[in-house]
Amino acid sequence: MGLIDRIVSRSLQKDVSPGEIAIVKVDVVYAQDGTAPLIIDVIENELGMGKLAAADRSYLFIDHLAPAPHIAAASAHKRMRRFAEKYGVRLFDAGYGISHQVVVEDGIVRPGMVAVGADSHTPTVGAIGAYATGIGSTDAAIAMVYGELWLRIPETVKIVLSGPIPKGVYGKDIILYMVGEFKTDGMIGKSVEFHGNALKNLTIDSRMTITNMCTEMSAESAIIPVDEVVLRWLDEHGYSIARKVDGEDLGEYVDVIPVEVSRLEPMVAAPPDVDNVATVGEVEGMEVDQVFIGSCTNGRLEDIEVAARIIKNKKISKRVRCIVSPASRRVYRDALKMGYVDVLIEAGCIVAPPTCGPCVGAHMGLLAEGEVAIATTNRNFMGRMGHRESRVYLASPATAAASAIEGRIADPRKYLS
Amino acid sequence: MIRQGRCWKLGDNISTDHIISGKYKFEAINDINKMLTHLFEEVIPGFHKLVRPGDIVVAGRNFGKGSSREQAPRLLKMAGIGAVVAKSFAHIFYRNSINIGLPVVISRKVPDVTQNGDVIEINLVEGYVKNITRGVMEPIQPYPKYIGQIVEIGGIVEYIRRYGRPPWQEATR
Structure with missing residues (x-):
């Protein structure tokens, strides 16, 4: 039985398979606000x-078109x-943050809960078990x-992430690599459960990037068992486990796939699909018109921090607009306190309020015909961020920040000491 | 339930963006009718004028991948599409189709032999999908109990309107 089956069985007080x-x-x-x-x-x-009946368990978010562009x-x-x-439903108005970020950081969804979201990136929340x-x-x-x-209980695939994480490689690079390997329909009808010794070096922020993009290989859900990293995070935030479920590997998976992260490099997903993945070296030098750092995939404090660290004391290229949007008000405020926003603005970035706008081509930085963006988001379908003949490359915040400085897709490792 | 119609053949990985672009969803967010003319516009130019009631979509793997966008199956149903047959479906698209009463059928063989304009029949009672033009028939898995009840009646809203509760509550009380 996978962890998800156990959570549902525990919740229903009867076994499901x-x-x-x-x-x-x-x-x-x-x-x-899209759904x-x-x-x-x-x-x-x-x-x-x-x-x-569930008014007290229902939440609405104004995050996709926030604040209203039309x-x-x-x-x-x-x-x-x-x-x-x-x-009597709680609504989080424009500026509060992106749903998947807020339900985690505000402790609305806690380990062991069953959460459903009218948004395809809801598996993000599985990062806290x-x-x-x-x-x-x-x-x-x-x-x-x-x-x-009604839910169909998915089969579970166990993915074991092992090895030390190389310099310049982040949660984003790990999940881009996996989408490239398993392809966009690789996990159809299945959920993904992560294990392995690499997890201890992946923060909640990084884990949420990984679970977020499991959607891009058609996984119905993604989950990381509660471990010391989650327990420490819960403790720091004053949150508790909602439903205690044994996280031990019971061995009943439809597949077990090892992923050695120590050999990975910074990765980029080139248009027109998320599984069109290359190492940064293979696309280095491609000119970009816009850089976007944000979204439910990569708009967390850790993401803003690495972008600021790379951009500090430099200017972004005259060729690009670099838009940074923290995923929530809390992330924005923390980034302000830490001085990251100051660094980014000084370098010429536009620091926007929390919004899904650029990622879904709704507002706050659309692309014109023929333009190219590098974005820390999760989808690069043709025309996703604007004109149907515009292109989007997906990468980590570090790769996006390095690219903002050079005005072309760049390897972040040379900016990381 | 039996559906027979002319086929629109599509390939693998048709996303909710292909079915209805996010741009139109957000511009016409309060009125789904305004989106109808944009249905499949990047995939089949002029689709909204060419589609006839009862037509059936046949596609490859991972049909409906991408967003939660329930407007995608709703618009297909509004345009008169009688069923979607595919090798596999993205799970939210599949759920949405069931919930609004658009039959979705998983078929391994039929998509490979089907071409645009073929006549397709699905029979959910006897459990098969058939390409009549090519003479190829394949058995299909019956829907689980609640799912079958929801599809048969035309969607979960219809079911609740008729019985005053969702099918599982009837089953347990």
Whole structure:
């Protein structure tokens, strides 16, 4: 039995197994302004429900178009605020942060919980040992109204990350390497559970980057068992384990895959798909028009810190716009306190509020025809960040920062002493 | 449930962005009807004018990958698509399709032999998918109990409207 099966079994007080359709009680259900308008339609108009059984476990986030870049978004946000008020649901308004970041850092989702999010990158939250999976809008409406929904319990693949992590290699490079190896449909119908001695050197920030992009190999969920790193993080934040579940390897996985991280280099995913992965050396020198450091993938304090460390006392290239968006207000405030924001602004970066905008081509830095971006985000589909003929390369914050200085894709290792 | 229709053949890894671009989703966020003319526009130019009620989409691996974007299956259903047959589906797209009552069928063989315009039949009662044009038939796995009930009635909202509760509550109480 994988860790996810054990979390669901524990929650339901009866054993479930992979492949089974289980009716699961959700501890947390959340949605964002891209998916919430349809949730509101389903609850109010299609179902005509006046109250939610799970109101106290439901959360809405204004993070995708935050603050509103056009009137359609402003109207959607207005509906969300009215809905939240009427049904007693907590809403995190523009500027508070990106959903997956906030549910972790605010202690809304805690280890052992079952969390569903109307956003495909919900597996991010599995980094703290919760079962978190992405759902649709009707799903989220059902979960809010009834407090439960149907889930197919996924088979689990165990990935063992081992070895010391080389200089210039981060969580992002590790997950880009894996997406390149396993391809975009490699984990379809499955969840991924991480083990291995490399984990002790991966912080919660780094782990969230890895679980975040398991979505890009079609994993339904990703989870890292509670270990000393998680326990220390919980202690520092004053949070506790919600449901204690044995994290020991019981050996029942559909596959066990070793990944040796000590041989990795900084990686880049070239368009048009996330599994089109190369080492930074293979794409070095490619001119870029825009650099974006942020998103649910890489907008955490550790990411801003390494970008600031690389950019410190330098100027970003005249050729590029470098946009940095901390993933939450808390990260922004911490980055301010630590002086990182000052360093970035001094170098010529634009430090934006928390938003998903650039990643989804919604606002805050779109690309024109033929333009090229290097971004710390999770998707590089054609036209993702703007014009259909614009291109996106995905990389770590270190690689993005080095590229901002040079105006072309650059190896970060020469900037790291 | 039996669906028969003319096929639109697509390849592997058709994403929710291919089905409906995020740009339109965000611009028309309060009104799904405004997105309909952009359905599949980068993949099949003019699709919204060419599609006929009852048409069936046949695709390769990982259909519907990408975002949670429930507008993707909703728009397919609104355009009259009767079912989607693919070698595999991204899990949120699959869930969304079930929840809105768009039959989604996993088929290993049929996508390989199918070409645009072939006539496809799916039979969820007897459990097969058939390319009538090519004379190729393949058995399909029946849906688990609740899933079958949701698809049969046309979606979970329809089910709740009819019975006042989701199917699993009926089963346990």
